[in-house]
Amino acid sequence: MNSSVPYLLAILGEGVVPPSTMVCHADDLGLVRGDGVFDTTRIVTAQDGTSRIDHLDEHLSRFARSIAGVDGPTPDLDSWHHLIDDAARTWRIPGEAALKLVYTNGRQVVPGPPRGFLIISPLSETAIEEREGIDVLCLSRGVTSEAFADAPWLLGGVKTLSYAVNVAALRYARSQGSDDVIFTSTDGYLLEGPTSGLIIEAADGLWTTPTGATGILSSITVSTVFDAADEEGFKTSTRLIKSAELLRAQGAWLLSSVRGVAPILSVDSHPLAQDEDMTRRLRTWAGFDACH
Amino acid sequence: MNSSVPYLLAILGEGVVPPSTMVCHADDLGLVRGDGVFDTTRIVTAQDGTSRIDHLDEHLSRFARSIAGVDGPTPDLDSWHHLIDDAARTWRIPGEAALKLVYTNGRQVVPGPPRGFLIISPLSETAIEEREGIDVLCLSRGVTSEAFADAPWLLGGVKTLSYAVNVAALRYARSQGSDDVIFTSTDGYLLEGPTSGLIIEAADGLWTTPTGATGILSSITVSTVFDAADEEGFKTSTRLIKSAELLRAQGAWLLSSVRGVAPILSVDSHPLAQDEDMTRRLRTWAGFDACH
Structure with a gap:
């Protein structure tokens, strides 16, 4: 990375601005309290510079639910759509990029309205490599599997800006020679x-882990894959999965909107079984088959 | 609050700047990941405009430990001392204010160094009122009391910018007619x-809750009070305290660097015993007796 990294910035109420523009006051609650939310999806730009955005409505819906989770006002989705359209028209670099929407609850000391902006930045080399497979550490999240039931203040399922533990867990995993983490x-x-x-x-199909009392974020990529798998007659279900079951699985994957489908090669240095046919199916269902 | 709220901003490497200055790029890790830390203490300004800062060395030490906790570089404390001196000389408004130091791990997309700044803002009316007593809710933090043992990625004891749950818990308490929370x-x-x-x-003295495996932040105000209490022959100790013990206590207080000593009037609507002599002692030991 260097300072010529292509990067687009657009601010709600202002439009596309130079990427060097500062967006945030020193007392912004998003900055000093992590009191805000975000959502990220993929934008794919063709050689002629036209772009498509993956599952934008689903991401905007989740973004709005996250904003409600931090007691923010109902967002004006028309304004967000206009801002995203402007940004997508301006972004002309062929290839894959991440489109991140950010909302903060405004300022703490000096009064001010909530703040919204978006960033488009190219997919990292690391993410591209990790599509081939990842070594994973299991790390405790410190919570019980029912901790978030009837506890809205714990912000289960809300994609807040307070990601310090997520970042620290990834840094820890990398310091141990792994690529990613399962909490x-x-x-x-x-x-x-x-x-x-x-x-x-x-043996009885594909499984994912439940949202709700676990605090797990609803994954749009997992939902997309499960919908497509159901249509093709594969069995898909949701339940709590014991850590030990991972080692007996026929395959395991981490899915996200920008990196797509990453097959898990090993967990805590134990190799996992690989189902390459299923990896190909998952990529197709997730809309990432053209990347391989 | 209105836009004439007095407010001072100083940026590491730049000095005191107009408070309307934006400090943060859209991809700052402190903003989009809560990947940074802060520390707050009180600054008290006399009628002649001269200021003193409470326990600055202790707060700078904790700030440096927090920065290490998010894998930041060792901070240049001389530069921070100079910045704080400049800020304190510029701030001339008599009374009490909060001095907040902020560090972020720099930018995510475009490379850049870590970022540091500080804010001085007047003590809120709410904080002054809460010194007279607070109604408190007990709310689950979702974690076990040993969750942070051997789990550095959970950032126990690190004062990160990822405070969304802390803010949400306070908002929830206020929506229920309470002032504050005990997790x-x-x-x-x-x-x-x-x-x-x-x-x-x-009956056997003053107690506080342990740092370490609990993830509890080391409270500089509690330490200050316990040191002074020890010197005067009061028994002070640290242990895990069952929630039910609170209702049988002879008194209970929440302590912090800016609000000072807040006696707990009730917990979950159950009135607590008040020890007004001890409240006065705690205020004196914490350096807040002149406020009453």
Whole structure:
């Protein structure tokens, strides 16, 4: 990376602005309290510069639910759509990029309205490599699998800006020679990745982990894949999965909107079984087959 | 609050700047990931405009430990001292204010160094009122009392910018007619407030809750009070405290650097015993007696 990294910035109420524009006051609650939310999806730009955005309505819906989760006002989705359209028309670099929407609850000391902006930045080399397979560590998230039931203040399922633990877990994994993390509950269940959802394949079909009391974020990529798998007659279900089941799985994957489908090669240095046919299917269902 | 709220901003490497200055790019990790830390103490300004800062060395030490906790570089404390001196000389408004130091891990997309700045803003009316007493809710933090043992990625004791749950818990308490929160563990122990440490008084002395495996932040105000209490021959200790013990306590307080000592009037609508002599002692020990 260097300072010529292509990068697009657009601010709600202002439009596309130079990427060097500062967006945030020193007392912005998003900055000093992580009191805001985000959502990220993929934007794919063709050689002629035209772009398509993956599952934009689903991401905007989740973004709006996240904003409600931090007691923000109902977002004006028309304004967001206009901003995203402007940004997508301006972004002309062929290839894959991440489109990140950001909302903050405004300023803490000096009064001010909520703040919204978006960033488009190219897919990292690391993400492209990780589509070939990842080594994963299981790390405790410190919570029980029922911690978020009837506890809205814990912000389960809300994609807040307070991602320090997610970032620290990824840094820890990389310091140990791994690529990614599966968080586990203190009562022994698999939860999710710091920025991804989990699918495992057992003899009786494909499984993912439940949202709700677990605090797990609803993964749009997992939902997309499961809908497509159901249509093709594959069995898909949701349940709590014990950590030990991972080692007996026929395959396991972490899924996210930008990196797509990453097959898990090993967990805590134990090699996992690979189902390359299913990996190909998952990529197709997720809309990532053209990337391979 | 209105836009004439007095407010001072100083940026590391730049000095005191107009408070309307934006400090943060759209891809700053502190903003989009809560990947940064802060620390806050009180600055007290006399009628002649000269200021003193409470326990600055202790706060700078904790700030440096927090920065290390998010894998930041060792901060140049001389530069921070110079910046704080400049800010304190510029701030001339008599009374009490909060001095907040902020560090972020720099930018995510475009490379850049870590970022540091500070804010001075006046003590809120709410904080002044809450010194007279607070009604508190006990809310689950979703974690066990041992969740942070051997799990550095959970950032126990690190004062990160990822405070969304702390803010949401306070908002929830206020929506229920309470002023503040005591977080509890899923195994039934009292932890800390979202922005404060806890002291309870039992027949055998003053108690606070342990840092370490609990993830509780080391409270500089609690330490200051306990040091002074020890010198005057009061018994002080640290242990895990069951939630039920609170209702039998002779007194209970939430302590923090800016609000000072707030006696807990009730917990979950149950009135608590008040020890007004001890409240006065705690205020004196914490350096807040002149405020009453």
